[in-house]
Amino acid sequence: MIRAHRRLAAAVVLCVGTAIVLTGCSGGGSNAGGGKTLVVDNSFDLKTSDPARAFELTGSIVDHALYETALTFKGGDVTKPVPGIMSYKESSDDKTLTLTMNGKHYFSNGDPVTVDDVVFSLKRVQGIAGNPSFLLDGVTVTKKDDKTIVLTSASANPALPSILPNPSLGIVDAKALKKHGGSTTKSDSAESYLNKTSLGSGPYMLQSYNVNTKVVFAPNPHYAGPKPAYGKVVLENVAGPTQKINVQAGSSQVALDLNADQVKGLSGGKTRVIKGASPYLIYLWFNQDAAYSGGVTDKPDFLTAIRRGIDYSKILSLAGEGATQPGGLVPSQFLGSIKADATDSHDTAAAKAALARSGYAGQTVTFSYPNDITVDGIQMETFAQALQAQWKAIGINVSLSPSPIATFLDAYRGGKLQSGIMYWGPDYPDPSDYLVFNPGEDLGLRAGWKAGADPTVTAAEHKAAAALGDDRAGAYADWQRAQNASGPFVPLVQPGQYVVTSSNITSLQLNPVWTVDLAAIK
Amino acid sequence: MTSLPSSSDVELAATGTSRAGRRRHPLLRYVGIRLGISVLLLIGVTIVTFVLSNLVPADPVQAALGERAAGDPKIVAAFRAQQGLDKPVVVQYFIYLAHLLQGNLGTSTQTHNPVARDLAVAFPATAELALFVLVFSIVIGLGLGLIAALRHNRLSDQVIRVFSLVGISIPTFWLALAFFYLFFYVLGWAPGTGRLDPATTPPPTVTGMYTVDALLAGQWDTFADALAHLVLPGAVLTLYTVGLLIRFSRSGVLDVLSQDYVKAARAKGLPARAVVFRYILRGALLPILTIVGLAFGSLLSGTVLTEQVFGWGGLGQYAYKSATTLDLPAVMGVGVVVGIVYIAINFAIDVVYGFIDPRVRVQ
Secondary structure, three states: OHHHHHHHHHHHHHHHHHHHHHHHHOOOOOOOOOOOEEEEEEOOOOOOOOOOOOOOHHHHHHHHHHOOOOEEEEOOEEEEEEEOOEEEEEOOOOOEEEEEEOOOOEOOOOOEOOHHHHHHHHHHHHHOOOHHHHHHOOEEEEEEEOOEEEEEEOOOOOOHHHHOOOHHHOOOOHHHHHOOOOOOOOOOOOHHHHOOOOOOOOOEEEEEEOOOOEEEEEEOOOOOOOOOOOOEEEEEEOOHHHHHHHHHHOOOOEEOOOOHHHHOOOOEOOEEEEEEEOOOEEEEEEOOOHHHHOOOOOOHHHHHHHHHOOOHHHHHHHHOOOOEOEOOOOOOOOOOOOEOOHHHOOOHHHHHHHHHHHOOOOOEEEEEEEOOOEEOOEEHHHHHHHHHHHHHHHOOEEEEEEEOHHHHHHHHHOOOOOEEEEEEOOOOOOHHHHHHHOOOOHHHHHOOOOOOOOHHHHHHHHHHHHOOOOHHHHHHHHHHHHHHHHOOEEEEEEOEEEEEEEOOOOOOOEEOOOEEOHHHOO | OOOOOOHHHHHHHHHOOOHHHHOOOHHHHHHHHHHHHHHHHHHHHHHHHHHHHHHOOOOHHHHHOOOOHHHOHHHHHHHHHHHOOOOOHHHHHHHHHHHHHOOOOOEOOOOOOEHHHHHHHHHHHHHHHHHHHHHHHHHHHHHHHHHHHHOOOOHHHHHHHHHHHHHHHOOHHHHHHHHHHHHHHHOOOOOOOOOOOOOOOOOOOOOOOHHHHHHHOOOHHHHHHHHHHHHHHHHHHHHHHHHHHHHHHHHHHHHHHOOHHHHHHHHOOOOHHHHHHHHHHHHHHHHHHHHHHHHHHHHHOOOHHHHHHHOOOOHHHHHHHHHHOOOHHHHHHHHHHHHHHHHHHHHHHHHHHHHHOHHHHHO
């Protein structure tokens, strides 16, 4: 019997030993960072690499590497579009945008980029009814000659040059794509092909694509711009905590999804931290529809009490280093943004006085938020709990109502929630993207704010939308002040954004449209 | 797991007369019945997954479309039509069933791929990890459970029981992070996340399991790389599964040890090895087999958190992403695959029961 035991024990030891030896043989992690391979860690929200369908953060990173756009932005500056495949000229009334070919550009198969490719690509975005189709709503795309196209809008569209650099408007090889089901109508069936083979003129081309695990890029040998520093780029789907360990260990060179707490202590040594302002705006809303307001949240004085009852210094400390208090709905890096002023400061006496004027009688206000997502690494629940305590201090009873984003969205977009906290990411870097917060517009309706509900805000909206040139910044600032005075939205916080790189990365710039330009990492 | 006894079967089994030639063998009949039940169960799985998926109080259209697109009635209508969501639920089920019979599980709203294609990538990744874990778990768990039972209440038994308790008690998510930090970051013994190093190109797909495919392609470096990547997530899952198997095999063996036939074998002076392997282990095999089957099913169904930490890209990660984004075709696809896995494993265990224990098939 003892011999049998020994044999069994030996077998067990052998198994464990084999495992240890195997692990040891792997030799201390990958050396992928060596040579010319760049590994970038990202928590994927990827759905597709087809530019006309992609509208997610990861999709933008991927498509910006694969496809050039008619216009682009230089580095992280999104205040002024610069020529990409084409240069541009706006008409004085901002209804017509003329695009002219800007030098020679080539697709990865060697074919030159033509005006026909640009026209096809833009019309395809419009025609296939995908997530980014709205970018060119009301825009007519016309080929003028072999070097020029004209984009015409029914009304002034000063944002159009800032929209065109969006990676969703990447230029594809029309001739090649048509052979694989590409079309400018809903019958387009080229997506699966584009998820295997990129047809762009960007610095990289697709080497392999797995929507759940990783995307691998190889250089486009015909790219017209400067040759990228890395011969191979791997964009990996990695969870936040693991990203930190990976970049510290040198297994990856860039970690894109770490929050303020996670980047503490990572500056210096083997890693460095790049900080910037996040393009996201975290805001509160309070329903103005009598059917959902409970007779409380639609009272102007109640909204004043809510605003003055918020202790922004504590909110910012929860959001972490780099977070700022926004003055209005437009984030700080965009034209027309404003700084927070005294009317947004914490004042419990003013809050209590406003609450008394509102006729609030202690009703419980339901405060909803999605509890399974983070914005720049911050959970909505963190803010919700802090706000509940702060409002309790001025006498407002708040009941928190968390739910998964999938179920939250249905009620939120239907305008059925009394109040809550949510975020907005820019579709394009122009203040006109934030006009959806107006009465009768998409986000306004989610707060039960119907068309005509606030003539002052609507007048400011119309003035901002019609403003041209240098007048735009001032008009959008006025519109935001009008929103702050009587609107149901409270801009709460603009988080900080952090990217951690290994110390051998000398150049990386954040951009609010495509997050990071893989080809510009050196 | 067992069917009601048939009087004719009992009679046939008891007499072994020539009538057996005209009737199916008891084991074949037993297998046939289990197979029939499995098919019915599978149909039930499709109904349950479909109904539960459609009972979720949320609109998949809202989850799939972006902020702007969700506000455009034309885009919403096009999406509903494309996904078949504009039809009555009953019609949707029969369309789903008809497609399912053709191997079409629909198109994922998140990956925009056919669900069957997504599963064909995710399932082998999980299966490779599960098989790796199972082999080690059976050897270690069964061995330690046997030692613990044979050395009942001695020091080695106590140590093994504590080890088992630790394995079961530690949350795998925490253990995964701890192992990753220790063995990858601090000690540098293990490779990073994923199934291969970023610079390594996957072998040509045959089975979807990188170790097997690398061997088939004769790519030894890729095989070593894939095997090394298996070790850390494998060790995390093995620790839990081993803990489970130790407990069940120990208690199973303890039950058998007190049986008369074991005492008789020992009294006859049979060698210890023969007593352990021919009498004790065989007698204790049925409950152990049950727990091995359940553990394997659980591993094959996806180990969400471990896959998440190690960026494994298997069924667990796919299921998690599908559920949180309300990707109904993918959720139903995962449900069907998991159902098939459990049904197949139960079927296999039932059949093995029949081989191991003649009483089962006679019943």
